[in-house]
Amino acid sequence: MSKPQWTGVGVRKTFFEFFEKRGHTIVPSSSVVPHNDPTLLFTNAGMNQFKPIFLGTVASSDDMSKLKRAVDSQKCIRAGGKHNDLDDVGKDSYHHTFFEMLGNWSFGDYFKKEAIEWSWELLTKVYGLDPERLYVTYFEGNPAMDLEPDLEAKELWRSVGVPEDHILPGNMKDNFWEMGDQGPCGPCSEVHYDKVGGRNAAHLVNQDDPLVVEIWNNVFIQYNREQDKSLKSLPAKHIDTGMGFERLVSALQDKTSNYATDIFTPLFDKIQEVTGARPYTDKYGKDDEDGIDTAYRVIADHIRLLTFSISDGAVPNNEGRGYVVRRVLRRGSRYARKYFDAEIGSFFSKILPALVEQMGEQFPEIVKKQQEVKEILDEEEEAFARTLDRGERQFEKYAAQALKTGTKKLSGADVWRLYDTFGFPEDLTKLMAEERGLETDEEEIAIAREKAREASKAVKESVQTFAKLNVHQIAELKDTLQLPLPNDEPKFFKGDTTGKVQLIYTGTGFAKSTKDLPPNTPFGLLLDKTNFYAEQGGQVADTGKILIDDVAEFEVQDVQQSGGYIVHNGYLKYGELNVGDEVICEYDELRRQPIRNNHTGTHILNHSLREVLGDEIYQKGSLVDQDKLRFDFSHKSAIATPELKKIEHLSNEYIRQNCKIYSKDVELDMARKINGVRAVFGETYPNPVRVVSVGIDVDMLLETPENPEWRKVSVEFCGGTHVDQTGIIKDLVIVEESGIAKGIRRIVAYTGEAAHSVQRQAEEFSRRISTIEALPFGPEKEAEVKQATMDLNNLIISTITKEELKARFTKVVKSVVDEQKKRQKAESKIALDAVTGHFAKDENKDAKFFIGHLPISANTKAVADVMNHFKSKDKERTVYVFGGSKTEGAVIHGVYVGTGLSSQGVTAEQWAAAVTEVVGGKSGGKEPTRQGQGTNADKIEEAVAVAEKWLAEKLKI
Template sequence: MKSQEVRSKFLSFFEEKKHGIVPSAPMVLKDDPTLMFVNAGMVPFKEYFLGNGKPKNNRLADSQKCLRVSGKHNDLEEVGYDTYHHTLFEMLGNWSFGDYFKKEAIAWAWELLTEVFGIDKDILYVTVFEGSDDSDNLKMDTEAYDIWKQYISEDRILKGNKKDNFWEMGDQGPCGPCSEIHVDIRSAEEKAKVSGKDLVNEDHPQVVEIWNLVFMQYNRKANGVLEALPNKHIDTGMGFERLCMVLQGVQSNYDTDVFTPLIREIETITSKTYGKNEEVDIAIRVISDHVRAVAFSIADGQLPSNTGAGYVIRRILRRAVRYGFTFLDKKEPFLYRLVDVLSTQMGKAFPEIKAQKQLIENVIKEEEQSFLRTLDQGLVLLNRIVDETKGDTVSGEKAFELYDTYGFPIDLSALILSEKGLKLDEKGFNEHLQKQKERSRAASEMSTDDWTILVEDAEEEFIGYDSLQANVKLTRYRKVTSKKDGDMYQLVFNLTPFYPEGGGQVGDKGYLEDAHGDVVYILDTKKENNVIIHFTKNLPSHVNETFKAVVDAKQRYKTECNHTATHLLHQALREVLGNHVEQKGSAVHSKYLRFDFSHFSKLTTEELQEVENFVNRRIEGKLPLQEKRNIPIDEAIAEGAMSLFGEKYGDTVRAIRFGKSIELCGGTHVKNTADIWHFKIVSEGAVASGIRRIEAITNDAVKDFYFENNKAYFEMKDLLNNAKEPVKALQNLQDENTSLKKQIEGLLKDKAKNIKSELKGELEAINGIQFLAKKLDLDAGGLKDVAFDLGSQFDDLFLLFATEQNGKALLSCYISKELVASKGLNAGQVVRELGRYIQGGGGGQPFFATAGGKNPSGIDEALSNAKKYLV
């Protein structure tokens, strides 16, 4: 059974059971501070489990893209080394929110597996929660056990511990016992030797869990106590890739048609054969897995970067590049070529991968090129470390610096060192790595109290589109403590005028005032699992009273100007550059706006001016805001509204129109484009391959911009003696400066020639080496010219020159290549060691190297210590 048919049969089965079928949510999370990525099928539905929202249908089913590469659920290091762990995987799931429970969930799971998919029940095992005698004091899940007895013999129902059979979404929140369904696909001979029940949950590659049925019936509080949920839920997750392995009769997920097209393409590109060599096989599995994770992350709006979720994606991509570099001998970009296969294979089920194909290819290719340059640089640095190493062991500290600062993989360092007959101090490396992790963990540690509920089952209403202040009641609050921010309080109201951060727009700030005149400042507003949370440094004194909630109107207005400008900018870019332009991210603050978009070349000055003029014409046109709230998404799209890949939209949306600019948007906007006053682009540049970024300002920021530029203009005129044509006067100065520089360079070269003939007479013979250490009145280029000129006349030369320029010291060391080879001398090592006298450092090649420092008074000592290398 082909994988596409497997997915289709699953969804059709639950559609017949009156489940609403929903598309996969974007994998990259934007309103959940506890997670970067969707790591389980239930994540997009957390708000329903937490009671913060109500689904349109109490029964849902989907195939959800998941990524497990960080935190508690992290499968990254297992990927490639076994046959069933992945970074990106599909989780087939069916959900019940207060509707059916264990009886139906178990019955339907059994029906689907054994009747629809035809899996032999004699290769299946199930587990149930055995209970616990710890502080939770939970009893065995006899209800699930008794239901399972109707379908499978008792000797195939196994009792599992809390680790395996009690599922929790985190340290707090909904949780409950679960039943796992495992499959034993070993041969008859293997089964005769060892029973499958002895291999369940023992990480056996052919005895694996394929489906987990979670019975959500408890809530874990901050103090660890469990309480019963008012409504019981079903949350199931079945590994799509593992199910395909079973149904296609193979022994590995990588042997299914989910992966074989990618593996065949890797074989073609690399001229390697899968199945012949274990190291090559691991590399091919890693690459075929990782390219899926990276491609779907980019499609969902997450570009590789140096922080947060972007860093995780970059790390996955670089891991794939490294395996290709080390084990498949690929020294040039090739991962991007796999995207075409992936798009063909999965584009029907996940149209975003096909729609974003060109962008994904460009971003991956650029990242590959960048990391391959890093590897080349790392090899040079590693060779330098080897040259400096005394003995046969490279220090863990040096290896960690190479890993941490330059991103050079530690296992690649170890491999290269072993080829050179050296060892790596892995213990020292791990100690430095652990210290870094502890520092990072300490900086991000946070403790969150339970919500203190003031009003039971209170609903929250956002009124910030229409009003900037309101009388509000506090419905719940909690304390959050972190090392970074100290104690903070999170407040929730029955209604709020504060806009929560979202869609690129920052959250509102403002204040609360009670009847006694006490004021508490709202420092930020965010949305978490569909709840608007207001951040304060202090808890209001009278929590049960009514407060006047007031948004900072000035900051909101400036932010609205910038947000509306992003819509006009988007329209302008599509008009000027073409309809291929799509928004890839934005940041809307009160002081500026940032807009990322797809385009494959730098914008010319003329294009930037045309874009700017387009936006300003719309501002001058005084276009009114036309807003439609809570309209069906299909209706909005039919009217021409732009939607963004990577955004999660509900069945109803808000559409914003200014003239011909129509976008789906939840942010706040000016009532008329005239309010923006003026729009000015301040920068344009590249973010990644095929992604450009424009930063711009509006309103008061433009006034300040022109004021500062006008001030600078008159200051420049003043320096140019109020020249009537200041640009021409400045050009004349530059031409004159260039001419003088050339004259100085000529004079310095003449001076260097004269010095060279004098220096030949100062050479001192030491142990068969012509030696000179001297301070010269030349610049860095002059020192190099003199050294190489002398070097062309001698093959036994050791020179150390020094100079002082602009209050700083410079050392230049030249050693004849013949001496480097015969005596083992190294100019790079010389300047690094002598550089400490001038409080600096440097490096270079074994025959020529330089060092700079901030202590010119140490030059004489450095020169006097040069002879030690010859005796």
Template structure:
């Protein structure tokens, strides 16, 4: 069977058992502050387990894109080394929300594996929870007894809390689990050693493929457990491992899930994959795995960056580049050529990559190109460092960490280059620096959330803010959260007019009146399905009726900017082309920011066309029609859906002229486009490879912006004595300035020549070295540099030191003859760092034979000359 057939059989099997087949959620998580990425199949159903939302279907099944490279679930360093760990993987899952429980889950998993997939029963083992006396948790007798109906008792193994008790996090739903393991060893090995001794022992051929989690408890902050009001089933089967078993392979990478990518990599590199543990074959596996994580995450709207989720993706990409650079001897971008292969392979199950293949390819190419330059410069930095450390033969840990953290240079590559040159790396120093960074990061992001104090068990927070900005409601629950040393108070209301931050639109602010007590809402956010109000304090009487009032002006101005993004998006596609797709936005009361896919700078002419088109639609005063429709019907209308967003079966459609703008959107909007008044661009620029950003304002803010620009023009006109042709007058002014600068530059150069001529006679012979050190009068640092460069060619075997007070700042230039650098080991940057910088309270650097410095202390320039002179003896 092919991988596609295996996946479809799973979905068809559970459809036959009454399960609704649902699509994968995006791999990037938007409304859960506890997670960056979907790392398990249950993430999209978290609200059902928490009781925050009522499911539309009590039985569902799916295949979910998952990513495990950060936090608790971090498999990155294992990937490619072994045969079964991955960054991005598919999790096949079947779910019961308060419907069936252990009996059915166990029976169906056994039926599918042994009767549909025909895995031999004598290759399977199962584990059940053995209990935990410290928490007074008994053995899972129910699961044990249900398994006895299908498998012999000697193949039912007891597992400890680590392996067989699943928890969502430090708090929340949890329960015992029952894993299914398969022994893939050859028959002779299985006969020689009993497979039960290898279960959960990290044997590469005795692997877990399915986990049945039985959620029946809720973990509280004090670590105690309470029974859940409804019991749930959460299962997950690793798709890649299942395919490996059914295709009779000894490695996940030998299946058709990965071999297509590996074959293309062979063609691109001219190397052969042999499936061994060699670094070359590890590189093939790393590339085949990592390109999936990179491509699908970018397709789900997460661009590589230097922070958060974007940094995780950048790390994965750079690890892949590092492997092909070092072990496949490829020095040019490679990964981008694999994106179309992957897109075609998954087009029927995850079509979002195929729909954006050129965009994703472009982003990956630019990231590769940039990192290859980083590798090249990093290698030069290490080589320079090793030349300076010939005595110790050690690359210090702080330097290795700086290369890794600041420049993105892989630590293992630093070790490899060092060892090839007879050096070692201070690994304890590197690890200490790394741990300090982790501690700082953990402290900066640590959130200590207390348990919810529940006043009402109503499961859903109802948003009514589309229709009204005030409501009378009740408090459902509240909690205190500590973050960055400060207390925050979070409140959940039964119904709320407050819009929670989503889709780029900021959350509402306002006031909650508990009787006569006013509590100010500073922000509103979503956590899964909960609408959480961030308050400045807790109510003294939580049971009192609540009058919730949104700050109206802020909401109205925000709505104007949100509606403007829809008009803008449509105009961008009309003027630039239908390849344009939204890649991020920020909508607030002050402005709008809109990121979109486009591979060139938007010209001034194009910006003018786009702006004119938006303003035309504003003047037409088009009614903004909002409908709730089944998703398929909305898409048939031509509604644009954003990549990386999770939509329900019924969606909200915002229409501004059916022939112009139809989008799926949960944000707040104006009633007619005329309410926007005026649309005006403020800026345009690049955000990342293939992504541009425009910023704009509407309404009174746009008028204020235009008036400010007009006022500046008026002031310029007045300054230039009201010329008839303002542009021509400014051009003449610029030309005159350029001409004068050239004259000044020529005069400065002549001054430096004269100064150099006067200094040649002041050279001193100190122990055979020609030393010239002077505090001189020059007007800029470039003049100081030119002075040194002019004299260095005339004075052999020299050390030249020139210092000057330039605009109240100390400036220094040091030149050392190449022969002295070699013979004496004198290096200009080192002397600057050790002898000059401390005196002038500054810093600097340069090449071994020439370096410059700048600092604050101008009264120490004579001491600088003396300090350098003293080196010569």
């Protein structure tokens, strides 16, 4: 038979079908962002989602707990943290930051025999790979750790027909897999593929040869690594396999490179269409003379990582996984610019549709999130584009200096400055340095980084409390110095601007130069023109930089306006500034963007409040920052949930209309005539006043200002910054509604990615409730309910959703309480029956006391009920009873001393004290009773014996 033509889609489908026929459940890939696992930056292996099963922590109500066999294709990212392939991407044929891991799994079901037989059958019989090109490894053992060679695996490979010289031993590094310092582990057996064939390539296995690559790893989880590093055999043994999808497709399509397969060719075609570049030719190293093939590989790899990570909630930022996403995007942007001469700002989003079309059927989340991914990619690219040109020019200066001096090394300070000033991640600068034959020094970079952070930390508090211009200083600027007011119109537009230094404000006076200021001294800059937004109207000030490239850089940490003058407060990172210097003003666009979202969101919320609650709603204050919006307004009482729901719904309807935002300076008298225009009561507005309208051109409003239709539009007097279209806001989620004073209410809401984040948290908690609901009644469910009750109270999510979750969770709590009462009542009866039954026996009718371990849990109510029965109905007799068990891990005890023994000097306090010494914990109560909870549940029977002995000695019997 002729060899079948395998497509990537066909390879994946066949893998699923093969194992599904063998009793495996097809499990969807988990998120590539492990939101509930802080130990992982990204999901980096197929086993991550099954980790709770291997660790034995999976809840019995979780569907996963029922799995015996599973098959999946897991989305994985290795770009940062312990596993980082970013530096290798593009340079070779088989490294990727994003990849798929095909896997089949056995959870205490089948083991080595089946795993090995099926591996060989699938590869050679179903996929039709040449057995002569396949090599397998087994664990060679480690005498120092008392680990025997895995001869069982070796023999199983031999039995399926693998030649002796294709079965190779491997060491702890290659053939013993461990989840971490502790936990499940075991030997593994790899399958390697020779892409050349017609030779014996055994000596090239595990030697990093690009033509002899590992394609599959069978892990035999049979031990547990204990805390003391010893290994203990597991009672249930598991199979965990992982096969690199891209590598397998490469083998089946008989390609020496993963990138030459149909996994990547659709992306290369799209890149060529977008850029007009020459076709991809799959050349590497020196053969790729113009570097364009390498750039194709980098861009194709990076759009995969970016799309899947953002779709699963890893939003670009400056921390953790968010910083990895930002680094990858900026690295890719620079490749696109340098090698494809592409315009940066919307490059990756043009490649996105090809990826969605190719992989959307298998991973529908990228179809659902496509528009959101596009917007985030464009925002990030646009922000980086602002400094890319200048950063590259600066790098060339540094590189020329290094080559001229003969050191061939970029200084750590230069590498850090390229990041700190121009946003070039350190690994991007290192890559650019490699291209120029230059080195970098990690230690020098770390020193520069720490030095900059310490300087920032030292002045931050001072800047926040920096003196504002007082009335005398404003008069001096106007009258004595006759300083013109600055032009701050550029604050309403995206992008950098240039200005000239007018004066330096020291906090007590004015100077013309910074040369006499001590290092790290906070001061203010006054410019003739600025794009920085000064704190006003509830919107926080911008932060950013004012600089002269490679001459001076001023870190702006706060911006204040007084008397029309704008003071940029901060400190000088390096260099010197003088009056008359022309500087670049660069506000932090990635911080400004969510502020814009929140400000436009505030206008929409204000409009929705009036629509739902009526005209008596007036703004009483607001705060708009990068995290949230806060809106204070007049209203007599708390807003009922149905009304709040309607307000949130109306706001989101407005947002999804994707209305354009219009603004214009209008004569105050004319602006006041616009029907429905909103303004802050008591606020003094300038003339002309800026009018901001959501969805209708201001000129159209002014044509017929009293038109009743304008009442349906959000129109406000506002000097803040806003989005261009409401769709950019994405969503508005109300997370708090409260009263702050008589007749004044407050709403706090999130927009954009912050809104999506709280929505994800709500969904996760909803799933958590479902899991708790399905748990059988018992200690596990009671503990889960107790913890979830606290977590739900502290959860910051949609107020409406929180109410819904609370209502739903209340039913769960009630079912647990009802069951507790039911069982408590039943156990009280069991306990009382056991004791009264003892006295009812003929031989015990005259007995004065009972001491014993009752057949109940650590149920304090049942013990109390026994004591109270005798205290009220059988006062003469004495009882000392115990509940709990070693299995339960809890013990309780209680004593009632009847009149028959109290008259002989027996006290509950002394007796309980003797028992407490054995079971631990404390006891308390008033004579003639005492009750306690112990900590040593394994000593209940010993405690019973001590109680008997104490009484015998006391009564001398």
